[in-house]
Each structure stands twice: as C-alpha cells, then as structure tokens.
Amino acid sequence: MSLAIDVHGLNKSFGDKHVVQDVELKLEEGRICGFLGPNGSGKTTTLRMLCGLLTPDSGEGQCLGFDLIGEAAAIKRRTGYMTQKFSLYEDLTIEENLQFTARVYGLDRRRERVDQALERLGLAQRRKQLAGALSGGWKQRLALATTTLHEPKLLLLDEPTAGVDPKARRGFWDEIHALSAQGLTVLVSTHYMDEAERCHEIAYISYGKLIARGTAEEVVARSHLVTLRGEGAGVDRLAKEIGARPGVEMAAPFGAALHVSGQDREALEAAIAPWRREPYRWTPVEPTLEDVFIHLMNRSEDNFQ
Numbered sequence: 498m499s500l501a502i503d504v505h506g507l508n509k510s511f512g513d514k515h516v517v518q519d520v521e522l523k524l525e526e527g528r529i530c531g532f533l534g535p536n537g538s539g540k541t542t543t544l545r546m547l548c549g550l551l552t553p554d555s556g557e558g559q560c561l562g563f564d565l566i567g568e569a570a571a572i573k574r575r576t577g578y579m580t581q582k583f584s585l586y587e588d589l590t591i592e593e594n595l596q597f598t599a600r601v602y603g604l605d606r607r608r609e610r611v612d613q614a615l616e617r618l619g620l621a622q623r624r625k626q627l628a629g630a631l632s633g634g635w636k637q638r639l640a641l642a643t644t645t646l647h648e649p650k651l652l653l654l655d656e657p658t659a660g661v662d663p664k665a666r667r668g669f670w671d672e673i674h675a676l677s678a679q680g681l682t683v684l685v686s687t688h689y690m691d692e693a694e695r696c697h698e699i700a701y702i703s704y705g706k707l708i709a710r711g712t713a714e715e716v717v718a719r720s721h722l723v724t725l726r727g728e729g730a731g732v733d734r735l736a737k738e739i740g741a742r743p744g745v746e747m748a749a750p751f752g753a754a755l756h757v758s759g760q761d762r763e764a765l766e767a768a769i770a771p772w773r774r775e776p777y778r779w780t781p782v783e784p785t786l787e788d789v790f791i792h793l794m795n796r797s798e799d800n801f802q
Contacts, residue, residue, distance in 0.1 A: 587629025
C-alpha cells in the first residue's frame with residue numbers, strides 16, 4: 498500500500514530544548530495510528546511539523562506524496578488538524594462555524610457540504626445552537642465536522658477526547674473508523690489506553706525520541722515485561738512496599754488487585770515471596786498496554802531536566 502506519511506530524521510528545538518529528536522515515521526494510507534507518550538514528549542510538535550504548521554530544523558520526507566518542507570502548503574490543503582483546545586468561534590452557531598470554514602477553504606457546494614456534515618455527526622438538530630453553549634462531547638463533534646469538511650486525505654488529532662465522557666468518546670471513535678474505512682489516514686495522540694487499543698497500530702514517543710512502534714500486541718510482546726497479579730484482602734495496600742523491592746519496576750493497584758511488573762521473573766518472584774501465603778494469591782497475567790506505557794516512561798530520560 499502507498500504511504501501517507503514517510504518521514505525520517507525529524508528534529509525540532511526551541512531554544513536549548515531538543516523537543517523532537519531524529520523521529521522516523523511511516524504510516525500507510527487508510528490506517529489509524531495512535532501516537533502515545535507522556536506530556537512534553539514532542540507529540541504536538543511532531544503533528545504540527547507533519548501538517549506544515551512548523552518547519553523541521555532538519556529531516557526530510559513526504560506527507561501525502563508531497564515534500565514535507567518544499568510543498569508544505571499543498572500538505573496543509575489536504576490535511577485536517579484538530580487541536581487539543583476547542584478553537585472555533587463560540588459566539589457563532591454550529592452551522593455558522595461550518596459555513597465559515599467552508600468559505601476559508603473556498604469550497605464549492607457549501608450549503609450541501611455543511612448539511613452533510615451536520616447529518617453525519619448528528620448535529621442537524623443543534624445547527625442553530627451557539628458553539629460556546631455546547632458540552633465537551635458536542636464541541637468535539639463540531640470540531641471533527643469542521644476538520645473534515647474539506648475532505649482531507651490525512652487527519653491529525655491532538656488528544657481530541659480529553660475531558661469527554663465515555664459514550665461520546667465511543668461515538669467519536671466509531672466515526673474515526675468509518676472515515677478510515679473510506680481511505681482517510683489518521684494519526685491521533687491520546688493518553689487513553691482503551692483508545693490506543695482501538696488503533697490499527699501505535700507509535701510511542703518519549704521526550705522527543707520514537708522508542709516503540711507496531712500493533713498494540715507487538716509493542717506489549719517486545720517490552721519483555723512480566724506481570725504478576727495479586728489478589729486477596731488488602732493486597733492493593735502493598736503497592737508501595739513491594740514496589741520498593743529489587744527487580745520491581747512498578748506495583749500498581751487495579752481495583753482490589755495489584756499488578757507487579759518487571760523484566761526479571763526470578764526477581765519478581767523473590768519480591769513477592771513474603772506474601773506467597775493466605776490470603777494472597779498470585780498469578781502470571783499478560784501485561785496491559787498501560788503497564789508497558791509506564792514501563793517505557795520509567796526508562797526514558799526527561800530531556801527538559
């Protein structure tokens with residue numbers, strides 16, 4: 498398949514802070530890629546370089562077949578970029594925001610396009626409502642409608658569902674998969690592990706460096722992480738004590754249970770040995786993507802320190 502994104506060696510600094518370091522990213526057309534990483538890791542900066550809003554200090558490649566640096570204007574016209582913060586006009590109605598966006602892009606059949614967008618995202622009954630009066634979930638739908646109004650080939654979403662309730666998030670992701678099925682390529686940054694698992698593949702960036710890439714299952718397998726699940730009355734209260742023992746990289750309560758993880762199984766077994774008795778029970782389990790996320794964070798060096 499053709500590559501919608503094919504870039505390598507991307508670097509960007511702000512003053513003495515090297516925010517993005519030699520990032521290489523390839524993404525096939527029609528795929529959804531989750532872009533993960535702790536706050537301040539360079540996700541937003543990378544997204545802005547890919548859509549032509551920022552010029553890399555160095556690096557090269559193509560987006561949608563256009564040169565990342567020399568043809569940035571062509572990339573912008575064919576890309577939809579949804580920012581973290583709601584950035585539409587709150588004193589305009591839903592319909593007026595869409596009409597304004599259609600004029601900015603110089604689209605033909607504006608009324609038809611706006612009506613179709615309103616229907617597709619369930620906004621038709623609210624078309625006269627002021628954008629500033631919408632809840633988080635409805636603002637998110639409006640932002641997605643304006644971002645896709647010009648029928649982009651690449652969609653970049655920067656933590657689009659932060660602060661949105663689970664039902665609205667699920668509806669949002671159903672729409673993303675519907676768009677992907679029509680050939681739209683999506684790169685979405687998120688901190689929600691359930692959202693990452695809904696992506697075709699994920700890319701993990703930590704403090705400017707891309708350090709993991711593949712499907713969720715592949716990233717978990719390559720971590721070589723071992724996780725033991727402890728159950729029994731009060732086991733979750735042992736997190737701090739067990740987490741301080743040699744070989745334990747993390748000990749995190751999961752409800753009333755406790756997940757203890759590390760890469761050395763023998764060291765883990767030794768760490769929990771004092772609690773290998775009633776009322777505690779320990780079983781090996783598959784590490785979750787969240788376990789791997791924290792594992793990768795713990796092994797990364799903050800480039801702002």
